Amino acid sequence: MMIKNIIFDLGNVILRLDQSATASGFKALGATNFPTLSHHSSSQTIVDYETGKISSGDFRALVRSSVGLPETVADEQFDQVWNAMLLDFPKGRLELMRTLKKDFGYNVYLLSNTNAIHIEYVDKVCLADYEEDSLHPFFDKIFYSHEIGHRKPSKAAFEHILQAQGLIASETLFLDDMLENVEAAKSCGLQAAQVDAETDLGFLQLRF
Template sequence: MIVKNIIFDLDNVLLRLDSSATAKKFQALGATDLGPLSQYSHSTPIVGFETGKISAREFRSTIRSSIGLPASVTDEQFDEAWNAALLDFPKGRLELMRTLKKDFGYNVYLLSNTNAIHVEYINKVCLKDSKQDSLDVFFDKVYHSHEIGHRKPSREAFEHVLKDQGINGSETLFLDDMPDYVDAAKTCGLQAAQVDVETDLGFLQLRF
């Protein structure tokens, strides 16, 4: 099938992660119960934060209580721990987005389950080597779950992008590291494939 549009996931596809780092940081700060963090995809406060239903202040307060974090831990220390899993972008990863747009004519989008604290950190720290301060410059449009009110793998998340851009799912390739999200995209009529941050994305330069 023809591909005119590519939708990328962010974490563990374009951005390197250390999935255990956040729990370790919170434990070092004195957290007594890391269980709520281990249920990341289903944790009520995390889902609420990543769909924009609760504020950063409410999120910090809820997580502090649920993991038994000492009251002496500051917001800055909390955010440092929360952001610890976010590492960096492999060399050439973001530049490929520009190449796909400019040289191959694809419409390139980002659809990420994320939150305000992570996005601020990515813009300030993870993008430093690229000399940019926003992911927006690399994509035709960026869709963050906390801004659109929907998380993958919900149908609403995929349909939001398709409707907002006026594009056809059958002409759109979705790339994610989570099998459930890939399957969900397919049920919405998109082409989809599972990749991760170690996958060589050079195959995308072979025009579909």
């Protein structure tokens, strides 16, 4: 079956990450207890925030309590550390999205487990060297978990994008750095592969 649609993950596929930077940052701010807090985390606080069930303010309060941050830490300091894991786009990565759309005729989508604080930072800081103020121009449609209310590896996340865009699962390729997300996509009938930010995605320019 010919691939007509490609769905990309964001973190560690299109955008480089260093999750240890956030861990180090919270410790530097005086955190006394540090559970795993990352976009891959399955902690209830992360899940609730990345599916839009709690606000950014509620998220900060819950994390402050769980990691033991001093009350003197301002929201701006918190956000700076939470965003420290977000680095940059590998050379040519975003340009490839446009090439796949324009020159190869693919429908190109983004499906990301993410949150409002991260996306504001991506738009304002990570995209500073580009002529766009958001990621939307690089894709046909973007699906952020905190906006659609579903988070990978939930099947509902994949079913949402298939239904919203009227896509045929077997004609759709999904690329993600997490094996559990790749397997979940396959269980929904999509073709899927595990890649990361260092993977050369030039193979996508060979028409399937």
